[in-house]
Amino acid sequence: MSIQHVIAELTTLLGQRVSRSKSDLDIHGQSETHFPLTPPDVVVYPENTEEVSRIVKICANHRCPLIGWGIGSSLEGQAQALHGGVCVDFTRMNKIISIHQADMDVVLQPGVTREALNDELRATGLFFPVDPGANATLGGMASTRASGTTTVRYGSMRHNVLALEVVTANGDIIRTGSRARKSSSGYDLTGLFVGAEGTLGLITELTLRLQGQPEAIASAVCAFRDISGAVAAVIDTIQMGLPMARIELMDTSSVIAVNAYSGSDLAETPHLLLEFHGSEAGVAEQSQTFGEIAAEHGGSGFEWATKSEDRNALWAMRHNAYHAIKAARPGVRAVVTDVCVPISNLAEVITETCLDLERSGIDAPLVGHVGDGNFHTSLMFGDDAELEAILAASHRMVKRALAYGGTATGEHGVGQGKLRYMQEEHGAAWGVMGLIKQALDPDNIMNPGKLVPPRN
Amino acid sequence: MSIQHVIAELTTLLGQRVSRSKSDLDIHGQSETHFPLTPPDVVVYPENTEEVSRIVKICANHRCPLIGWGIGSSLEGQAQALHGGVCVDFTRMNKIISIHQADMDVVLQPGVTREALNDELRATGLFFPVDPGANATLGGMASTRASGTTTVRYGSMRHNVLALEVVTANGDIIRTGSRARKSSSGYDLTGLFVGAEGTLGLITELTLRLQGQPEAIASAVCAFRDISGAVAAVIDTIQMGLPMARIELMDTSSVIAVNAYSGSDLAETPHLLLEFHGSEAGVAEQSQTFGEIAAEHGGSGFEWATKSEDRNALWAMRHNAYHAIKAARPGVRAVVTDVCVPISNLAEVITETCLDLERSGIDAPLVGHVGDGNFHTSLMFGDDAELEAILAASHRMVKRALAYGGTATGEHGVGQGKLRYMQEEHGAAWGVMGLIKQALDPDNIMNPGKLVPPRN
Numbered sequence: 064m065s066i067q068h069v070i071a072e073l074t075t076l077l078g079q080r081v082s083r084s085k086s087d088l089d090i091h092g093q094s095e096t097h098f099p100l101t102p103p104d105v106v107v108y109p110e111n112t113e114e115v116s117r118i119v120k121i122c123a124n125h126r127c128p129l130i131g132w133g134i135g136s137s138l139e140g141q142a143q144a145l146h147g148g149v150c151v152d153f154t155r156m157n158k159i160i161s162i163h164q165a166d167m168d169v170v171l172q173p174g175v176t177r178e179a180l181n182d183e184l185r186a187t188g189l190f191f192p193v194d195p196g197a198n199a200t201l202g203g204m205a206s207t208r209a210s211g212t213t214t215v216r217y218g219s220m221r222h223n224v225l226a227l228e229v230v231t232a233n234g235d236i237i238r239t240g241s242r243a244r245k246s247s248s249g250y251d252l253t254g255l256f257v258g259a260e261g262t263l264g265l266i267t268e269l270t271l272r273l274q275g276q277p278e279a280i281a282s283a284v285c286a287f288r289d290i291s292g293a294v295a296a297v298i299d300t301i302q303m304g305l306p307m308a309r310i311e312l313m314d315t316s317s318v319i320a321v322n323a324y325s326g327s328d329l330a331e332t333p334h335l336l337l338e339f340h341g342s343e344a345g346v347a348e349q350s351q352t353f354g355e356i357a358a359e360h361g362g363s364g365f366e367w368a369t370k371s372e373d374r375n376a377l378w379a380m381r382h383n384a385y386h387a388i389k390a391a392r393p394g395v396r397a398v399v400t401d402v403c404v405p406i407s408n409l410a411e412v413i414t415e416t417c418l419d420l421e422r423s424g425i426d427a428p429l430v431g432h433v434g435d436g437n438f439h440t441s442l443m444f445g446d447d448a449e450l451e452a453i454l455a456a457s458h459r460m461v462k463r464a465l466a467y468g469g470t471a472t473g474e475h476g477v478g479q480g481k482l483r484y485m486q487e488e489h490g491a492a493w494g495v496m497g498l499i500k501q502a503l504d505p506d507n508i509m510n511p512g513k514l515v516p517p518r519n
Numbered sequence: 520m521s522i523q524h525v526i527a528e529l530t531t532l533l534g535q536r537v538s539r540s541k542s543d544l545d546i547h548g549q550s551e552t553h554f555p556l557t558p559p560d561v562v563v564y565p566e567n568t569e570e571v572s573r574i575v576k577i578c579a580n581h582r583c584p585l586i587g588w589g590i591g592s593s594l595e596g597q598a599q600a601l602h603g604g605v606c607v608d609f610t611r612m613n614k615i616i617s618i619h620q621a622d623m624d625v626v627l628q629p630g631v632t633r634e635a636l637n638d639e640l641r642a643t644g645l646f647f648p649v650d651p652g653a654n655a656t657l658g659g660m661a662s663t664r665a666s667g668t669t670t671v672r673y674g675s676m677r678h679n680v681l682a683l684e685v686v687t688a689n690g691d692i693i694r695t696g697s698r699a700r701k702s703s704s705g706y707d708l709t710g711l712f713v714g715a716e717g718t719l720g721l722i723t724e725l726t727l728r729l730q731g732q733p734e735a736i737a738s739a740v741c742a743f744r745d746i747s748g749a750v751a752a753v754i755d756t757i758q759m760g761l762p763m764a765r766i767e768l769m770d771t772s773s774v775i776a777v778n779a780y781s782g783s784d785l786a787e788t789p790h791l792l793l794e795f796h797g798s799e800a801g802v803a804e805q806s807q808t809f810g811e812i813a814a815e816h817g818g819s820g821f822e823w824a825t826k827s828e829d830r831n832a833l834w835a836m837r838h839n840a841y842h843a844i845k846a847a848r849p850g851v852r853a854v855v856t857d858v859c860v861p862i863s864n865l866a867e868v869i870t871e872t873c874l875d876l877e878r879s880g881i882d883a884p885l886v887g888h889v890g891d892g893n894f895h896t897s898l899m900f901g902d903d904a905e906l907e908a909i910l911a912a913s914h915r916m917v918k919r920a921l922a923y924g925g926t927a928t929g930e931h932g933v934g935q936g937k938l939r940y941m942q943e944e945h946g947a948a949w950g951v952m953g954l955i956k957q958a959l960d961p962d963n964i965m966n967p968g969k970l971v972p973p974r975n
Contacts (some may be wrong), residue, residue, distance in 0.1 A: 080769040097634040119572045165754060165863035221710070222678060237948040242892045243859040245675055245715055246926035248944055249933060250971060254677070254710030258703055275760030300623060304731030306762075345801050403699040407621035434794040435700045471700035473961050477705060488704055495959065498707045502958030503951065514705060 064442055066104045069149065072121045073107055080108040080155070089133055091150040094140040096398055097450055098479050103130060103290055110155045110269040111229060112236055119265065125201045127504050130312035131261040133175065133203030138476025141207060142261050145512035151265060153202055158181055160268070167273045168242055173202020173266050180271075187271040190219035195474070198206040198380045200267045207476040208258030212381065215301070216340070217274060217436030224257050228268035232504035235277075242270055243457035244376065260476055262336035263503045277340035280366040281307075281350055282377050285357050287333045288312055290417070294410040296335065297433045301358045301406060305349055309338035310380075310434040314417075317384055324387030325380040330364060335433075336381055338374070371446040380431070388428045388441045395443040398450075398480075400432075400457050402464035403437035403473030411423070412467050413438060416460055423456050426507055431501055437473035477514050485514070520609065521581055522560045525605065528561055528577045531629075536564040536611070545653035547588055547606040549743050551856055552594040553906055554634070559586060559600035562907050566611045568692055568723040570685060575721065576690035578605055582962050587717040589659030590632065594855055595934025597663060597716050601968035607721060609658055615639055616724070623729045624681055624698055629658020629722050636727075645729040648673035652838045658722045663932040664714030668765045671757070671890030673730060675930065680713050686725035688960035697962045698726055711955070716932055717966040719959045736764075737806055738824040738833050741813050744790045745884075746770055748817040750866040753889045756810045757862060761805055765794035765834075766890040770873075773840055773884035778924070780843030781836040785955065786820060791889075792837055794830070837886070845899045851899040854906075854936075856913050858920035859893035859929030868923050869894060872916055882929070893929035933970050941970070 074081045082088075083105050092102030092334075109115045122129050128148025135142060144150060157174035164187055171180065178198045180191050193204060194211035204210075205227065210219035217223065226240030239252035256263060287293040293312055300307060313321065313336065318329050335357070339349045354365065368374045371449035380387075389397055404412050413429070420427045420440065431438025441462070461471045461484050471484040487495045493516055500507075500515040505519060527616050539561050540542075548558030556867035565571045568734045578585050586606025591598060600606060600683045610651045613630035627636065632737075634654045636647050649660060659665075661683065666675030673679065682696030685708075695708035712719060743749040749768055755911075756763060769777065769792065774785050791813070795805045810821065824830045836843075845853055860868050869885070876896070888895025895918070898909035917927045917940050927940040948974060957969040963974060 065829065080770065097727040125524070164865065165758065165860065166861045167758065168861075208707070210701055210703075212703065218678075221701075222674075231947075231951065235947045235950075238946065239948055241924055241926055241944075242861040243893075243925045244862070245666055245670065245859060245893065245929050246679075247666075247857075247928045247930050247932040248926045249949065250719075250943060250955060251664070251677065251710045251714055252948055252951060253954075254707045258705070258707055263706075268895065275759065279671075302621065302623065302731065304821055307616045341801075345797075348798055349742075401703075403696045403701060405619065405622045405624075406700070407619065433808055437699075437701065452814065468697055469699045470697055472703045473699065473701050474703050476703040476900055481704065485705060489696065490842055491687075491691045492695055492708055493705065494691075495687065495708060499706060499711075499823065499955055502708055502954040 066127065066147070069125045069127045070105050073105065073149070074117065076117055077107055077109070077114065078502055082106045087266060091152065092143060093135065094143050095138050096140060096144060097137060097396060097444070098140040101143045101145055102109045104147045105152035106150045106303055106519040107151050107153050112230065113267055115151065115230045115267050116236050118236045119230050121230065122508055123233055123480065123506065126508060128508050128511050129265065130510050131206065131265050133200030135172065136197035136199045137203060137207055137478060137479040138475040141476055141478040141513065143479065153200060153251045153349050156267070157456040162187060162191060164189065165225070166242060167275070168270055169273055170268065171201060172268060172291070173200060175201050177201060177204065178244055184273065188276050191271055192219055192278050193223055193273050193380065196385055201269055201271065205247050205257050205262050205266055205269055206259065207225065212311050213430060214432060216306060216308045221254060223272045224253055225270060225272050226270040227253055227256050227266050229256050229264040230267055231264040232509050243304055260423055260478065260514050262500055262514045263509060279343045279346040280338065280374060281346050282338045282374040284329060284366050284377065285335045285337065285362045286330045287335065290362040290413055291410050293333050293335050294413060294433060296360040298406055300353060301405065301434055303356070305352055305436060307434060308338065308340040309336065309416055311336040311381055312431040312438065314429040316386065316426060317430050320387040320391045321380050324390050325383060326470060327380055336377065372457055384430050384442060393441055395445045396445070397458055398442045399475070400440045400442065400460050401437070401472045401475040402460055402469055404437065404464050404467045404469030407437040408432060408467040409436050415463060416440065420456060421456050423452060425456055426452060435473065436469070482513070522583065522603070525577060525581050525583045526561050529561065529574065529605070531586060532741050533563055533565070535670050536561045538838055543569060546572065546965060547608065548599060551594050551692070552597050552936070553594060553832035553852060554596040554599060555902070556813065557599045557601055559606035560603045562606045562608050563920050564611050568686065571607065571686045572692050574605065575686050578625050578878055578964055579689055579962065582964060584643065584722065584951055584964050584967050586966050587658065587662065587721050589630065589970045593659060593663055594931045595932060595936040597932055597934040597969065609656060612723070617697065618643060620645065624733065625725055625729055626724065626726050628724060629656060633657060633660065643841065646732050647677055647727055648730050649679055652713065652841055657725055660719050661713050661722055662715065663727055666930040668767055668843060668888060670888060671766055672762060672764045677713055678709060679728045680709055680725060681728050683709055683712050683722050683725040685705045685712050685720040687720040688962070688965050694968030700831045714932070716934065716970050719958060719965060719969045734793065735799045735802040736796055737802050737828060738794045738830040740785060740817045740833065740860040741792065741793065741822040742786045742972050744817040745851050745964060746776065746869055748868050749789050750869060750889060752813050752816040752818055754807060754862055757890055759812070760915060761808055763793065763794065763890060764796040767792040767837055768887040768889045768894065769840065770885040772882060775884050776843040776847045776884055777836050777840055780846050782837055789918045791818070792833065823854045828842070828950065840886050841897060848899055851901045853897045854909055854913055855931070856896045856916050857928045858916055858925055859891060860920050860923045860925030862892040864923040865889060865892050868919060871919060872896065875915060876912060879908065883971065891929065932944055938969070
């Protein structure tokens with residue numbers, strides 16, 4: 064490829080919205096984790112789908128790599144430009160196009176963040192439930208198949224994206240579905256592009272399913288003597304079919320970190336963080352049932368938050384756990400693990416993991432979407448020796464999850480960190496992913512070097 | 520291809536489990552609707568995945584078409600052998616392999632029917648919710664992305680299949696996921712094979728998500744003065760976020776038919792059929808709230824069924840509506856339509872549809888999963904002239920649904936009847952489906968002639 068020709072043509076198309084400043088390239092070459100800086104050759108800021116299509120056509124013509132960029136909050140280096148090329152920053156495509164209150168859906172551009180969307184929805188009585196920790200863009204969340212604390216009730220991006228508009232590798236603009244609630248009309252292309260990490264095309268518009276704001280919401284924290292008691296309570300709760308809106312675990316180490324960071328005063332012991340959605344009577348009933356289950360497993364010391372500001376403070380504390388944990392050791396960086404296993408294996412996997420980390424002398428706070436069988440540890444490192452040790456621990460964690468019938472990544476995606484496990488996790492199915500990539504992106508220009516087997 | 524060589528090799532592999540009897544070929548060449556008999560050249564009855572893989576390898580070697588067969592209940596002629604070849608009947612692969620109560624999932628072979636599964640689950644406190652009218656096989660339901668009366672609450676096959684084992688077009692055996700509740704590890708191949716109608720591979724094992732049997736269940740019927748009142752009640756109910764387990768519409772003509780067929784004595788006016796799942800208190804509260812909404816839209820005459828046998832009778836009546844409608848005109852056959860639109864357009868689309876049918880002199884009972892925006896009319900025909908008239912009406916219905924932002928098929932699939940609408944519904948995205956098909960089945964042996972654009 065000739066990057067100079069690409070840049071010249073992009074500049075003709077976009078004028079000032081083409082950037083080659085070092086600071087801009089560096090920002091778009093960073094990641095949230097340990098991967099080295101890998102800046103693109105150029106960053107572009109399209110304002111509409113037609114421009115994205117023309118950008119892709121220019122790149123296709125020169126076989127130049129294209130990488131989509133939301134807000135840079137992905138945790139596996141998904142948006143880093145491993146082979147240089149053009150970074151397509153969706154910051155300026157941040158319009159909410161239409162809210163359909165009766166249909167409980169919204170059509171929007173990929174640069175809208177989840178918090179901006181929910182601010183806009185507040186007056187409508189609707190909300191969008193998927194909440195990874197970061198205030199990510201919805202295009203990025205779709206591309207990594209994100210989930211979060213409410214997935215146990217409302218599902219992940221896989222369940223909440225109704226349809227997409229996508230610019231494919233040849234610059235075509237396609238629509239993968241309609242606003243109908245369901246369809247049996249052909250291959251599920253929506254599902255294929257959700258989680259494809261930009262390797263098959265660039266998402267330029269999303270139709271998302273919304274939920275009604277519940278009549279009543281109650282949040283709570285509940286202390287447990289040990290992690291296994293907390294996990295047992297979660298398993299019983301899920302099996303009883305209690306429709307938990309959120310059921311999150313924080314281990315003692317995380318509790319200490321968030322107390323210091325958020326000014327809370329939780330007892331220094333594992334906690335579950337809970338939320339109940341429903342009618343007034345329903346929430347009361349769910350809360351009581353959960354209280355009984357928790358008590359059986361050593362849960363105590365409930366603290367309730369029913370006022371909106373108290374609930375917001377509670378979940379801000381949870382969402383800031385990552386920052387709290389990093390703040391506890393200034394200057395360090397973190398690798399966040401993300402395994403997910405069948406829930407019946409969860410207690411065993413967490414126990415083995417904690418033992419392993421203890422033996423390895425690694426202090427790694429643990430938080431988890433335990434209702435889904437998914438948990439994270441924040442493995443901190445200050446230097447290369449520590450990095451090597453924690454990557455070895457992360458490796459053992461993935462091997463353990465796979466041995467227990469789970470997955471290397473519940474919600475953070477493949478990116479650079481999990482590529483090495485794709486063969487082991489998927490076997491021949493990884494080859495099928497490669498065939499799909501080859502068919503839809505024969506010149507390998509869409510986020511090359513990610514997700515699928517390397518081309519020979 | 521040389522079908523004689525294929526048959527010889529299959530006979531060596533399967534012995535007596537290869538059938539060429541005329542009756543067997545005819546059974547496997549039929550459909551539930553108006554498509555002419557198109558028998559395969561041979562029917563095989565594998566007993567395990569390894570045999571399916573070897574069957575596919577034999578066919579791949581001779582470029583011989585392969586069509587999967589569950590129980591033959593699909594409504595668009597999906598399993599008819601348009602180009603002859605080998606029909607793979609999964610009747611003998613009907614084992615439930617393992618039920619994981621703690622994880623609320625089940626692993627089973629594709630020939631298990633939904634009723635057989637729920638019989639087996641009864642003692643566990645779990646159930647599988649997806650319920651198309653027919654007692655279909657779960658492999659067939661996955662292949663057509665089936666849904667049914669409970670989809671408004673529990674989702675379709677898209678949401679309830681966790682993972683698949685698939686034999687691909689070259690005979691490879693792949694797994695598309697694990698029993699973990701969620702994963703961001705690569706392309707969503709599970710979603711791709713669900714709804715692919717056997718054009719990308721043959722499903723040989725399914726991992727399905729299960730639900731807890733609710734503590735309390737109440738079913739009811741409620742009469743409305745007119746369809747628009749019933750639909751308005753549904754829209755309000757969904758928007759209020761009432762977690763309906765089922766909310767089904769039957770028009771007057773359907774009510775008359777089911778009264779005659781099932782011995783019920785519903786008033787001859789449109790009805791909603793409802794079901795509430797939850798705790799005792801929750802069900803009581805939901806029922807009351809729904810009652811208030813219904814009253815605002817002219818709903819009256821609630822009849823409740825809380826005992827299990829009464830509820831079963833109510834839903835058997837609903838599921839037998841198709842047979843009831845056909846029984847009302849002995850000797851006729853029916854084309855069942857299946858459009859689905861955004862719910863805000865539903866009342867208008869139903870009104871226009873009824874007017875159109877009336878003007879055309881077509882008596883077409885209407886039932887619908889109206890909570891999803893999906894409804895069916897049974898267009899009956901006794902001769903070729905009637906067939907032509909009802910196909911024209913069906914065509915107008917699809918065009919109307921597409922004009923209102925919907926889909927040609929909410930749950931019955933593409934098969935032969937909806938292939939002609941794929942270009943209009945999907946545009947360039949249909950071409951992307953064709954690229955995927957070409958990549959995964961380059962010799963076009965998996966259910967050829969279906970779903971994707973014809974090869975040049």
